[in-house]
Amino acid sequence: MTDEIERAAYAVLLPAVSSLELDETVRRYLSRGGVSILLGETRDEYLARSMSFERRRSETQAHFAGIARQAAACAGSPVLVAVDQELGGIQRLHRLVPGMPSADALRDLSVDVIEARSYEMASSARVMGVNLFLAPIVDVVTGINPWLHDRHLGADPAEVSRIACAFIRGVQRAGVIATAKHFPGHNQTEHDPAVAHAIVHGGMEALEDGLEVFRQVIAAGVQAVMPGPAVFPALDPAQSASTSQKVIGLLRDTLAFDGLIISDDLDAVSILRGHGITETAVTALKAGAQLLLVSSESGLDRIAQAIIGAVKSGELDRQQLLGAADKVRQLAHKSRAQVDAGLYVSYPISAGHLTRRVTL
Template identity: 30%
Template sequence: MGPLMLDLEGFELTSREVDMLQNPLLGGIIFFSRNYASPQQIAELSQAVREVAGDDILIAVDHEGGRVQRFREGFTSVPAMATILQNAKDLSEAKASAYRWGSLIAIEVQAVGIDFSFAPVLDLGNEISRVIGDRAFSTKVDEVIELGREFIQGMNDFGMAATAKHFPGHGSVEADSHVDIPIDERPREQIISQDMRVFAELAQHYQAVMPAHVIYPSVDKQPAGFSELWLQDILRGQLDFDGVIFSDDLSMKGAEVVGGYYERAKAAVKAGCDMVLVCNHPKEGCELMQQFDFEQAPKSSQRLERMKGQALNYSLTQVQQSDDWLRLESDLNLDKLV
């Protein structure tokens, strides 16, 4: 399976994209809101991608809920993760709700032919962070661990692999790595014992991880996603994680410190990423595909295979009439939330 994940321009494949999908370096496609018109249309686009690229292609989306839900009309409105605990009478009820929301996302996203959503966010929801905020389950480490574990289990039980983000934690810096280069100046011990403890506790539960474009100078001068120390020594070595490592989007401002797109991709792969993402920059993505001349880790393809959806369907309408979906609709009181 190829090491690049790119995106598409609109509702249907262009001739350029048909050529792109046949390149063996392309291993994944990520959908955005601009690709979505209706459940039927996005299912047809998923099918079209697989018809050209083959069944090995991974199709992904950012479908966390709250601010980050790419598909709206026809899909269940998923709340921001912070509201799960806020609206529950206690942690036990919140855990049950987290499990159900993970389950529902897995059911609906796979119902339109998409393998997985890049979720959950396991960052701490500290007020200092502009980009994380209510995307996080809680501000407290133990609560994020408990709710994150249940959410992941819900995804897994309904056939979807989970991607934990943004290792080792983006929630304790103010800057947004989409538009800035965040630097977390805290001591190593504080980062490890607080933010990273969530990822450490759940390392054998999630199937993939996405590192942050954040620099932690007390640990390494490189952003985590380009750091062999973070990805090889700590994540693979100390946490014994053997799942997929996806880069965060290489077009983000937080990645610019490494150089151009070629340098970013090379540094990410060298650090330990199994697949690298270039989003919203089709010209640069295609240029990188032409320039890409470095090898994946020997186990990358095997790891990436585990991200395939296990319950793929191409009819959201049909799936929303299933017993599993109707049970979740009842348990989550969806009529009050949609």
């Protein structure tokens, strides 16, 4: 029983790793029940919305395929391998997959063309072992928003829905899980939530355009949704969207989303809001998040032990934790089964050797 809870506590963590190599911390996490990793970017790359020259020069498809195989071997089970592969924003796979048009160019393309281009790009990623995109961004941005600058699809909810739904259909047809973010839609915020407290002001009417886009992407079959890092006083003045039972309840109960709920980065200042990472992780799970995005350097064992302790004390419902872990595992196994069934075309993988270690 204790082992079941322990493995579940690790299964609900999504650590962002610092390179295309698995360090001892991440290997231990996978051996203890972890089934997900995020292949992230550096802070400088995140701010620039572009991978560094050195990374683009040195990384190959073989590096991604290799780390995916290593992760599955350490876990002894299928693993979710995630990347940021946004439209008009962060594209972690840079030149290694067919590129997508810019956000402006996408507006001139038909849904059939967008879906076909998305399928081609995701198919190449799938062969490399990547099976989860933390994309698309579907926030309808109508005001100041330095956080989503050069990352969003615009201010027209109909156009955001049209592009995002085509992207989701193409990506998921290729066997890659798409993640619509950032619920309930960050239409404007003055601060970058990674480094400051971010608030989205306004009543429910101000959120309606964003919510309508989420209704559309849910209807299109998106398999994962990520609540965002800001606080929405109209919904919950005390918690960020990623740790708010009211916000996640709106997604689950009102919008009837039954897929995977992935928190935004719990290390973000706007999510922590002065609390520790362990307390925040438990709060996110209690609120209904099922997979918690954290840095691999934030103390994975410490977070897992806090989750276990919360179950033992009765603070966190045991079945809620087990249900979240099962949801993550089911998606990982489904992804592996699709590959085993031979649903995807194989492409040659180039050789190479990673020469640079990066840090989030």
